[in-house]
Amino acid sequence: MFSDPTVLSISQLAESLKKRQISSEDLVNSFLERIERINPEVNAYITIDRAGAIKAAQDADNRLDAKQGGPLTGVPIGVKDLFCTKEVRTTCGSRMLHNFIPPYESTVTSRLKAAGAVMLGKTNMDEFAMGSSNETSFFGVVKNPWDLTRIPGGSSGGSAAAVSAGLGVAAIGTDTGGSIRQPAALTGITGIKPTYGRVSRFGMVAFASSLDQAGPMTKTAEDAALLLQAMAGHDPKDATSIDSPVPDYMASLNDGLKGRKIGVPEEYFATGLSTDVASVIEEAKKQFQDLGAELVPVSLPTTKQAIPTYYVLAPAEASSNLARYDGIRFGYRCENPQDIKDLFTRSRAEGFGSEVKRRIMLGTYVLSSGYYDAYYLKAQKVRRMIADDFKAAFTKVDLLLTPTTPDTAFKLGAKTDDPVQMYLSDIFTINVNLAGLPAISIPCGFSRDNLPIGLQLIGRPLDESGILSAAHAYQQATEWHTRKPVL
Numbered sequence: 001m002f003s004d005p006t007v008l009s010i011s012q013l014a015e016s017l018k019k020r021q022i023s024s025e026d027l028v029n030s031f032l033e034r035i036e037r038i039n040p041e042v043n044a045y046i047t048i049d050r051a052g053a054i055k056a057a058q059d060a061d062n063r064l065d066a067k068q069g070g071p072l073t074g075v076p077i078g079v080k081d082l083f084c085t086k087e088v089r090t091t092c093g094s095r096m097l098h099n100f101i102p103p104y105e106s107t108v109t110s111r112l113k114a115a116g117a118v119m120l121g122k123t124n125m126d127e128f129a130m131g132s133s134n135e136t137s138f139f140g141v142v143k144n145p146w147d148l149t150r151i152p153g154g155s156s157g158g159s160a161a162a163v164s165a166g167l168g169v170a171a172i173g174t175d176t177g178g179s180i181r182q183p184a185a186l187t188g189i190t191g192i193k194p195t196y197g198r199v200s201r202f203g204m205v206a207f208a209s210s211l212d213q214a215g216p217m218t219k220t221a222e223d224a225a226l227l228l229q230a231m232a233g234h235d236p237k238d239a240t241s242i243d244s245p246v247p248d249y250m251a252s253l254n255d256g257l258k259g260r261k262i263g264v265p266e267e268y269f270a271t272g273l274s275t276d277v278a279s280v281i282e283e284a285k286k287q288f289q290d291l292g293a294e295l296v297p298v299s300l301p302t303t304k305q306a307i308p309t310y311y312v313l314a315p316a317e318a319s320s321n322l323a324r325y326d327g328i329r330f331g332y333r334c335e336n337p338q339d340i341k342d343l344f345t346r347s348r349a350e351g352f353g354s355e356v357k358r359r360i361m362l363g364t365y366v367l368s369s370g371y372y373d374a375y376y377l378k379a380q381k382v383r384r385m386i387a388d389d390f391k392a393a394f395t396k397v398d399l400l401l402t403p404t405t406p407d408t409a410f411k412l413g414a415k416t417d418d419p420v421q422m423y424l425s426d427i428f429t430i431n432v433n434l435a436g437l438p439a440i441s442i443p444c445g446f447s448r449d450n451l452p453i454g455l456q457l458i459g460r461p462l463d464e465s466g467i468l469s470a471a472h473a474y475q476q477a478t479e480w481h482t483r484k485p486v487l
């Protein structure tokens with residue numbers, strides 16, 4: 001029926017699957033073939049679950065034959081390797097968990113599987129989701145499908161590269177400070193971070209629990225709506241999950257932009273923005289106006305406090321979350337320990353990579369007595385100020401529009417020796433996590449050297465519908481999201 005079904009979106013495929021013009025099993029086989037050919041170079045997947053995927057596809061085909069199932073039934077996706085998947089290895093990109101086979105399933109993956117999605121495998125990521133370039137993975141760097149000498153962004157770089165390179169119809173990522181949106185922007189795909197608490201964190205390997213949130217990485221905003229619909233909702237197994245009904249995202253997808261007020265925060269357009277990103281975003285702003293939106297200048301004065309605040313809070317939470325990997329209760333155990341102290345220290349020294357160790361040291365430091373008030377407590381107060389800034393802006397506007405990243409994908413290795421430069425990659429995304437808000441990144445153009453550029457739309461708490469419909473309206477009028485790298 002199709003010369004290459006791997007280029008299609010979920011909404012396009014769902015129709016053909018339902019009409020039985022294509023079977024899920026054939027589809028899965030097309031993806032597995034493509035993965036076999038392209039993954040050795042791109043390194044988007046850590047684990048391919050060939051047998052599991054074919055079995056799930058056959059089950060989906062049976063449901064579809066019986067006229068059952070929904071839009072995700074039989075659709076092959078990739079899942080970031082920090083969602084616990086029963087009997088499928090879950091490494092979190094770390095040596096610490098390199099052979100961990102979870103005995104249980106995360107809520108996100110179990111909901112997606114219940115909706116009929118087929119998991120092709122587990123995607124590569126920065127170790128414990130710490131990074132912006134996917135260079136800290138124990139399983140090797142991921143390459144950007146648009147230019148194999150460049151990074152795909154991180155930490156969900158494997159998921160982003162998989163979608164961009166056609167190694168999955170869509171993928172699931174997580175975002176603690178930008179890890180869905182930044183790699184989505186740098187690989188030319190769509191990625192949404194929902195409101196904190198909208199999607200259950202149960203069964204996700206924890207990095208910074210007050211910031212972590214899972215979301216879809218897709219070809220279109222429509223596909224993101226379809227996946228989020230299945231993922232979102234209250235979960236008694238996650239005490240921070242929000243107990244409020246999930247709206248029908250498809251029902252509002254065509255709401256359009258007419259009369260919507262979109263705030264443009266001046267701080268995001270100050271120095272530091274590359275000229276290519278600046279000019280592409282200018283064009284996109286005009287397009288939003290043409291589609292009927294009203295652009296309103298706003299100010300978010302605490303923008304520059306976001307990175308330092310995050311790099312106190314996230315490492316503090318990480319140092320606590322990662323304390324469980326001691327070689328006894330959880331994780332890698334060193335060979336021939338001399339005594340218990342040697343076992344603890346050597347297991348952690350050998351099991352964790354250097355970025356993770358840096359975060360643990362930072363985190364334990366800011367939490368230690370004598371420094372707690374000066375760093376951790378202070379950062380909590382600034383976090384509230386950042387959230388208040390957004391709150392004030394949202395009394396005037398419905399959405400905010402910003403660039404997702406200050407620049408396009410950089411060269412592999414360019415920032416590995418300079419953690420602060422690396423941390424600055426998330427300057428436009430991190431404050432959204434600190435405030436707990438939903439935000440989406442969508443493709444909006446290319447640089448002169450043909451690298452994708454992303455635009456971010458930020459919404460009010462729980463207004464996923466608002467950002468999805470705005471993104472959809474833009475994608476109906478533009479074709480940036482349809483461009484694909486040549487591989």
Ligand code: GLN
Pocket residue numbers: 129130131132154155174175176177178179180207314426
């Ligand atoms: N790049 C940021 C960090 O290194 C954010 C990572 C993320 O969102 N998981 O912590």
